[in-house]
Amino acid sequence: MTMPTPVAQEAKVKLAVQGLSIRYGHESALRDVSLQIHEHEIFGVIGPANSGKTSFLKTINRMDVFNPNMHVEGAILFDGRDVRQWRNVYALRSRIGVVFPLPVGLPLSVYDNVALSPRLHGGQSQADLDVIVERCLTRAALWDEVKDRLDALGSMLSGGQQQRLTIARALSQDPDLLMLDEFSIAVDPVTTMRIEDVLKELRKEITIILVTNLVQQARRLADRTAFFLQGECVEIGVTEDLFTGAVQDRRTRDYVEGKFG
Amino acid sequence: MSNTELSSGRAVVAADDFDRRNLDWYVDKAVQVLVFICGISAVIFIIGIFTFITKEGYAFILQMDWVEIFTTQYWFPSDEEDPEFGILALIAGTASVTGLAMAVAIPFSLGGAIFVAEFASGKTREVLKVLVELLAAIPSVVWGFIGLSIMNPLIIETFDVPVGLNVLNAGIILGLMAAPIMTSIAEDALKAVPDRYREAAEAMGATRWQVIVRVVLPAARNGLLGAVLLGVGRGFGETMAVLMATGHSVNIPGSLFDSVRALTATIAAELGETAVGSEHYQALFAIGIFLFIITFIINLSADLIVRGVREG
Ligand SMILES: Nc1ncnc2c1ncn2[C@@H]1O[C@H](COP(=O)(O)OP(=O)(O)OP(=O)(O)O)[C@@H](O)[C@H]1O
Ligand SMILES: [Mg+2]
Numbered sequence: 001m002t003m004p005t006p007v008a009q010e011a012k013v014k015l016a017v018q019g020l021s022i023r024y025g026h027e028s029a030l031r032d033v034s035l036q037i038h039e040h041e042i043f044g045v046i047g048p049a050n051s052g053k054t055s056f057l058k059t060i061n062r063m064d065v066f067n068p069n070m071h072v073e074g075a076i077l078f079d080g081r082d083v084r085q086w087r088n089v090y091a092l093r094s095r096i097g098v099v100f101p102l103p104v105g106l107p108l109s110v111y112d113n114v115a116l117s118p119r120l121h122g123g124q125s126q127a128d129l130d131v132i133v134e135r136c137l138t139r140a141a142l143w144d145e146v147k148d149r150l151d152a153l154g155s156m157l158s159g160g161q162q163q164r165l166t167i168a169r170a171l172s173q174d175p176d177l178l179m180l181d182e183f184s185i186a187v188d189p190v191t192t193m194r195i196e197d198v199l200k201e202l203r204k205e206i207t208i209i210l211v212t213n214l215v216q217q218a219r220r221l222a223d224r225t226a227f228f229l230q231g232e233c234v235e236i237g238v239t240e241d242l243f244t245g246a247v248q249d250r251r252t253r254d255y256v257e258g259k260f261g
Numbered sequence: 262m263s264n265t266e267l268s269s270g271r272a273v274v275a276a277d278d279f280d281r282r283n284l285d286w287y288v289d290k291a292v293q294v295l296v297f298i299c300g301i302s303a304v305i306f307i308i309g310i311f312t313f314i315t316k317e318g319y320a321f322i323l324q325m326d327w328v329e330i331f332t333t334q335y336w337f338p339s340d341e342e343d344p345e346f347g348i349l350a351l352i353a354g355t356a357s358v359t360g361l362a363m364a365v366a367i368p369f370s371l372g373g374a375i376f377v378a379e380f381a382s383g384k385t386r387e388v389l390k391v392l393v394e395l396l397a398a399i400p401s402v403v404w405g406f407i408g409l410s411i412m413n414p415l416i417i418e419t420f421d422v423p424v425g426l427n428v429l430n431a432g433i434i435l436g437l438m439a440a441p442i443m444t445s446i447a448e449d450a451l452k453a454v455p456d457r458y459r460e461a462a463e464a465m466g467a468t469r470w471q472v473i474v475r476v477v478l479p480a481a482r483n484g485l486l487g488a489v490l491l492g493v494g495r496g497f498g499e500t501m502a503v504l505m506a507t508g509h510s511v512n513i514p515g516s517l518f519d520s521v522r523a524l525t526a527t528i529a530a531e532l533g534e535t536a537v538g539s540e541h542y543q544a545l546f547a548i549g550i551f552l553f554i555i556t557f558i559i560n561l562s563a564d565l566i567v568r569g570v571r572e573g
Contacts, residue, residue, distance in 0.1 A: 063464060094466025104461040107454075107480040116475060117465045166461070173465055 011038035013080075014177060014207040015060070020074035022055045022231075024067075029055045032074070033233040035226055042199065042208045044222025044239060046215050048255070051228040053211045054101075057179050060209075061096040062089045078177070094121070097170030101182040103162035105154035106169075110137075110146050113154040113165055117173045132172055139202075140168035141194040159186040167195065171202075178202065179209045184217065196221055215256045219243055227252045314550060321543045322550075330547055336511045336522075338531065338541040346544035348551075353513045354428075354521030358503055359496035361432025361517070366440040366492050371485070373440070374447035379473055390448075397441035401502040408434040408506030422518045426508035429517040434506045435499055439492040446491060446567075450484020451477060483566050490563035498556050500525040524548050 015037040022030040030052035037043045045053050055070075057063075062083055064070045076083045078092065086092045094117070106113050114133045118124050124132070133150070137143040142164040146152070154165055163186045170178060180199075184192040199208060199221055212218050218225050218239060225239040227249075235242065235252040247253050315322070333347025377389050408430050416425035454477050462472045478485070500523075508520025509530065528545050535541040 061464060063460070066460065066463075090466045090468050092466070093464060096464075098464045100457075100461070100464075102457075104457050106458055106461060106476055108476070116462070116467075120465070120467050120471055120475070169461075169465065 011040065013037070014039045014078070015209075016075075016077040016080075018075040018077070020056070020059065020072070020076060022052065022059060022064075022073075023071040024055075025069050028231055030228075030231045033228075034074075035233065035236050037207060037209065038224075039207055040203055040205075041223040042203055042210055042221050044218035044225035045209065045211045045228060046213070046218050046225060046255070047228035048213075050230065052231045053228055054181055056228070057098070057181055057209065057211060059083075060177075060179065061093050061098060062086075063098075065089070094173055095176050097173050097175035097178040099163075099166050099170050099178075099180045099183045101185050103159055103166050103186050105157055105162035105165050107153055107155040109151050110154050110157070110165065111150040114168050114172045117169065136168040136171040137165075139171055139198050140164040141191055141198065142168055160188055160191055163187050164191065164195070175206060177207050177209070179211070181211045182213055184212070184214065192217075215243075215258075227255060229255070310553075314546075314553065318543070318546050318550065321546075325543060325547060327547070330544065334511075334513055336527070338535075338544060344540065346540065346547075348524065348527075348544070348548055350511045350513045351522055351524045351527055351548070354507065354511075355497060355503075355523045355525070357428050357514050357521060358431045358435055358507060358523060359493060361428060362435035362439055362496045363489065363492060365433055365436025366443055367489060369436070369440045370443035370447055370488065370492070373444040374451055374488075375473060377444070378448045378451035379469070379477065390445075393441045393444050393448075397445060399438070401438065401499060402505075404434050404438045405502040405505030408502060412506065416518075420518065424508055424518075424520060426506055427518050427520045428507070428514050430508075431503050431506040431521075431523075432517075434502050435496050438499070438502060439495045442495065443488045443492040446488035447481075447485050450481040450488065450567075453484060454480045487563045487567035490559055490566065494556050494559040494563065497552065497559065498525065499523075500529050504529060524552055528552075 013036050017033055017035050017037075020030060020033045021028070033056070045056065047053055058070075059072050060076055060078070060083065064072050072084075078086075078096075083092055106116070108116065111133055114136050115129045118129060118132055134143060134147075137146065142161060145161060146157070146165075154162065157165060163183060167180075167183065183195070187195065196217070199210070202208065210218065210222055219242075222239045224237060225242055226233055227235040227242065229251060234249050235247055237247065241247065242252055242256055245253060330346055330348055331352075332349060333345065334349040334353075335345040335347045336350060337343075337345045373389075373393065377386055377393070381389055409426070412430045412434060413425035416422065416427070416430055458476050458480060459472050462476045463469075467475065503523040504526035507523055507526065509522050509526060510520040511522050512519050514521050528548055531541070532545050535545065
């Protein structure tokens with residue numbers, strides 16, 4: 001039993017970002033960011049609006065290709081291999097689960113929403129699918145609410161339910177990296193807590209990048225946290241240090257103490 | 262200026278304003294009435310057509326042998342001794358041509374719509390859209406001409422059959438004719454699927470094709486069905502092209518190479534030479550009512566289905 005310690009200096013590197021810069025046209029969104037994310041950690045990313053958090057996530061699973069205006073420089077090594085060298089981006093994406101800030105319940109049944117990813121790769125029997133659907137919905141704290149109406153349209157659920165459906169869908173990919181972008185924006189506090197508990201459980205199996213604008217959420221969950229500000233990575237450290245004042249940059253302390261934002 | 266001053270000052274003026282009907286008010290009312298008249302005129306036309314049909318046909322609609330008309334296949338309206346007015350063969354003609362037309366048009370228009378909506382971008386997309394709309398504007402007599410002068414010899418040669426004016430010819434012509442408008446509507450339906458659905462699916466590692474098959478097409482299902490139904494309605498109602506390309510001979514077709522005759526073409530070809538009120542005239546009238554009801558039902562359901570898309 002080797003539970004990863006929060007600091008985990010010796011832990012395996014899951015994602016290594018080297019000199020990453022992102023531009024939209026001529027507007028710079030992220031400048032020269034280098035950081036390492038370890039296997040089995042929750043890596044928090046905090047920062048005010050427009051600091052480049054979402055853009056950062058998009059480059060990791062190559063969602064940047066949808067926007068011809070978006071230019072990326074630097075290297076992102078996923079399991080030691082640059083994501084831009086993967087010939088099959090679909091294979092890369094299927095290993096990375098993403099949860100967007102705004103819920104996206106696909107206009108399919110609840111069941112089909114969760115079964116979509118396993119079906120893409122084929123090979124599962126109906127019974128297998130049933131198991132996967134139930135497990136993922138349970139983990140996303142949604143099973144009890146929808147187990148009697150798995151046939152209902154996913155896009156007809158409430159906002160908070162759709163968000164949990166999105167999480168269940170991301171889990172159904174059985175990803176080794178899960179990226180959450182301000183997932184709690186459309187979810188009530190009680191459910192948020194339940195999902196946070198699930199994330200703590202998941203950490204034992206996978207690596208999680210948690211982008212959040214709630215600094216307390218980062219404090220509750222993240223082992224280490226990066227602070228982004230206007231396209232600059234100001235600080236990376238053990239999360240607790242950011243809150244107890246052991247920070248290098250005073251802008252970090254100002255931010256976590258709510259002095260600006 | 263303080264808040265109380267402002268609000269009390271306003272209140273005095275407002276008391277007057279509430280009762281005065283000014284120019285804006287009259288313009289607003291006038292526009293409302295105008296728009297209402299325009300809107301209602303469509304309904305008035307439909308009711309007018311319906312009244313005309315019932316009035317014209319009133320005398321014989323009740324006493325006609327409807328069962329015989331719809332269940333026999335012999336259409337010999339100008340036989341001196343024993344004219345027969347069975348429209349079963351005409352229905353079969355229209356149905357077979359429309360069926361083949363859909364078999365041609367559905368793959369073409371669906372493929373075209375998927376390409377334009379999902380793959381083409383920028384200039385290509387704009388040019389294609391304009392082309393599709395131009396195609397939709399070709400008059401049906403031109404299509405009939407193509408059937409007569411190009412398809413006819415082509416079919417005779419390729420399949421070594423005596424006549425090239427048959428179900429195959431008319432079905433292909435009608436299919437090509439209906440395809441552009443179906444493409445256009447199907448493309449609208451695909452475009453109405455929000456991009457966030459595509460992005461969500463692609464983020465999971467779905468390929469472009471998987472996204473289309475598993476997410477976009479199911480989401481656009483109703484709009485696509487509406488497009489097909491409008492195509493079917495077009496097929497039933499089309500007259501000139503089928504008159505020219507079917508061969509216009511009464512027949513229940515046994516193969517693609519049999520000539521047939523369509524309901525619409527029969528009316529167009531024969532109504533001019535029948536005496537008003539004669540039995541022949543009445544039979545043509547019955548066909549008209551039948552077509553009216555069928556196309557009405559098809560178009561109405563297409564409309565309801567497409568509408569369901571926007572609301573659901
Ligand atoms: N599609 C786009 N096209 C052009 N510019 C963009 C685009 N997306 C983001 N940007 C710009 O990139 C910068 C960073 O945006 P990003 O969405 O990454 O910030 P964020 O940290 O996620 O903000 P928030 O907390 O509000 O979500 C912003 O200045 C934004 O205007
Ligand atoms: Mg963001």
